[in-house]
Amino acid sequence: MAAQHTASGQDARSPWPRVGAIVLLLTALLGVIMIAFAWPATRSTVHDIPLAVAGPPQAVAQVTQQLETRRPGAFDLVQVSDTAAAERLIRDREVYGAIDLSTGRPQLIIASAASPAVAQALQQVAQGLNLGETAVAVRDLVPLPAGDPRGAGLAAGALPLVLGGIVAAGLLTNLIAGTARRVTGALAFAVTGGFALVAILQFWLGSIEGDYWVNSGVVALSIAATALTILGLESLFGTAGLGLGAAVMMLLGNPLSGLASAPEMLPAGWGALGQYLPPGAAGSLLRSVAFFDGGGATPHLLVLLGWAVLGLILVSAAGLRKSRRAVRVEAPELSPV
Structure with missing residues (x-):
């Protein structure tokens, strides 16, 4: 009877090839999960970000050329005439921000509530532009709540x-x-x-x-x-x-x-x-x-x-x-x- 019980227990066990196949399947699944979550995060970068440039045509052309030279492919630029038009595009979520040259003093208009990461990237890019001796002022049109400023x-x-x-x-x-x-x-x-x-x-x-x-x-x-x-x-x-x-x-x-x-x-x-x-x-x-x-x-x-x-x-x-x-x-x- 003991021998029969042992034999029956051995028959009920899964074969080793199946164990190996499941281990390989689990490993592959774990790899897929890692790729799905880590790949987009590690390859995150600025490209085709909608950005408005407001101001006179000559000034807009100058900034556009600088952006395309320094950060090719980073922005999808939209040219507008004044501050109001730029702010309207931001509030309608057609652009993430705007470089405003229409008031005589360059300013960067951002909306951190749309994306803190993009707002930070825009500030870094704007500070590197050659817009004369005047520093670029930054104005957050749609800020994140004070209770969670980083979103x-x-x-x-x-x-x-x-x-x-x-x-x-x-x-x-x-x-x-x-x-x-x-x-x-x-x-x-x-x-x-x-x-x-x-x-x-x-x-x-x-x-x-x-x-x-x-x-x-x-x-x-x-x-x-x-x-x-x-x-x-x-x-x-x-x-x-x-x-x-x-x-x-x-x-x-x-x-x-x-x-x-x-x-x-x-x-x-x-x-x-x-x-x-x-x-x-x-x-x-x-x-x-x-x-x-x-x-x-x-x-x-x-x-x-x-x-x-x-x-x-x-x-x-x-x-x-x-x-x-x-x-x-x-x-x-x-x-x-």
């Missing part, structure tokens, strides 16, 4: 935004039966989660400003977009769909969101891709409504709505497929006449 809270908020939707989808899938109940649970959690996260960011940490209810709506929409998409993928493809959705949101959406710097500072093309994923769109939309009175919010709002609708479509498609299968199973077989 650390909003940058760190990218991960909870992603995890909220992923965890919600995972728990609802495993603990709740019924498609309608899962969707209702995801939407309800999105609302309560939005209220909770924004309360922490706005009232406790002081990281964002603006209307609390609007900010909460943005965060709720972000959580709903992520959770519904993953729920839809799980409904259609099972565990593989759940893993795929979580991987896309975590390994692509989070590091490419640009919340820690700016989408334009990420490797070329990847920052733009990140704005079409829920984390990036949510971060940009939250900045717009919290600091810029909704300037530049529309594209990001449409992206989040699109993901939420896609999730509902996927869930509906899965429900329709199950209904058809049930009808086929329950349909009585016709007996021959």
Whole structure:
């Protein structure tokens, strides 16, 4: 009997090749995670940053030439006539700042609330320009809150935004039966989660400003977009769909969101891709409504709505497929006449 028990125990053990394969798979997965998070951060640099230059044509041409010579490809320059036009572009989130030469005294207008990293980079570049003996004055048109002058809270908020939707989808899938109940649970959690996260960011940490209810709506929409998409993928493809959705949101959406710097500072093309994923769109939309009175919010709002609708479509498609299968199973077989 002891010999039989030992043999049975040995048969139940996994073969060593499988252990080795799983170790290699885990190593590869760890490498992918490292690349996803470290590569955008280490390759972050200034390129194609929208920047306005205001002033007389001759002065604007001089500064433009200096910028293109010293930092080729760093800026996407927009020429405007005066200070008011430059400020309008900043508030509409069409540019990150402006070099203003229209008042006789050179000044750099920044908006640290749009991106502290870009604001700092603009100050370094402006101080190196040859604009005569007059030093370049710096004016922050849209500053970050006094409670969080470095914008650390909003940058760190990218991960909870992603995890909220992923965890919600995972728990609802495993603990709740019924498609309608899962969707209702995801939407309800999105609302309560939005209220909770924004309360922490706005009232406790002081990281964002603006209307609390609007900010909460943005965060709720972000959580709903992520959770519904993953729920839809799980409904259609099972565990593989759940893993795929979580991987896309975590390994692509989070590091490419640009919340820690700016989408334009990420490797070329990847920052733009990140704005079409829920984390990036949510971060940009939250900045717009919290600091810029909704300037530049529309594209990001449409992206989040699109993901939420896609999730509902996927869930509906899965429900329709199950209904058809049930009808086929329950349909009585016709007996021959």
